[in-house]
């Protein structure tokens with residue numbers, strides 16, 4: 001089982017083992033978290049956007065929905081939609097809202 005770590009402002013806020021194949025939002029829910037998901041996971045709002053700090057290759061391919069919703073600069077800077085990004089291996093993310 002992969003480990004999902006949420007690190008905001010240099011502190012580890014959440015860390016736990018999650019099932020391989022879950023998207024980040026569902027993995028967060030499995031750890032007792034309540035991720036922001038204004039569109040219910042339909043890739044329409046981007047409130048679930050996360051920054052991948054470590055392990056971007058541990059996530060599934062960027063989906064067509066993600067590439068439509070996120071700006072190209074966000075994709076370059078390793079942002080993903082939590083409702084779309086599938087966890088395949090250990091990954092560290094930040095949920096803080098960052099300004100590009």
Ligand code: FES
Pocket residue numbers: 036037038039040041042043044045046047048049081082083084
């Ligand atoms: S929950 Fe709306 S884009 Fe992910």
